[in-house]
Amino acid sequence: MNSKTITKGFVIAGLMNMSVMVFSRFFSNPVIPEFDPVVMSNFGLLMIVIWGLAYISVAKYYQHTKWLIGVFAVEKLIYGFNWTTWILNNDLSNIYDKDLFAGLFFSVYGINDWLFFLFFSYVFIQIFSLKK
Template sequence: MKLNKGLIKKGMYLSGIMNIGGVLIFSKFFSNKVINEADPVVMSNFGLLMLTVWGLVFIAMAPKWEKLKWVIGAFVIEKFIYGFVWTKWLLDNDLSSVYEQDTMAGIFYTIYGPNDWFFFLFYLGVFIYLNKAQKKVNQ
């Protein structure tokens, strides 16, 4: 898939909506203790709140993304870290036991990692796109 300006802007909005909506829905507005207990460091209510803040940042960036290459670079790092942490969590934990305790928490732990890996690749693609565009301007 080739990135274009419209697709990038929509992707940023989608990224923000996924962070905010995913956290609020699956955490049952921060009341789902199973999510907290399954990963008390990363997915504490404070951690979940910070995920919603990241979502707000993704949405706020969407209209001006072309001028903020290094912020996009920070998004690449953020999404990589969450994807990596999820992968490690999945290797060290039993997802089926989370489902047994709470289906919404199980769904959350099933989708949050692939979501972050997908948007890691998306933001990496945007960062590369901006680097190529900058090289063309500088030539």
């Protein structure tokens, strides 16, 4: 993967995180926090946006932030694991019955996190191996 593609990956990761504002209707949708009040509270959703801004902020300089990229990978691992646990223990149809956007959000957010966990892990390993 070349550096331009990786830079675009960081920007896409950030934009994907910021899409939570659409799903949550700019933090006014009560259904998302209702079904996961700890991780997906309005504060939690805001922090997802902040993580997205962090990804974008290093997009052009990711080569100089090796350990931060490792942190991004761990963060995505945690969110991906949380989603997998959540999806195995909840019924999405209950959410779709209340709100389409919340149902879509809970259906896909973990897939996004697992994909970007792989992306950030790849970038971290690539940078780590280049810096020997």
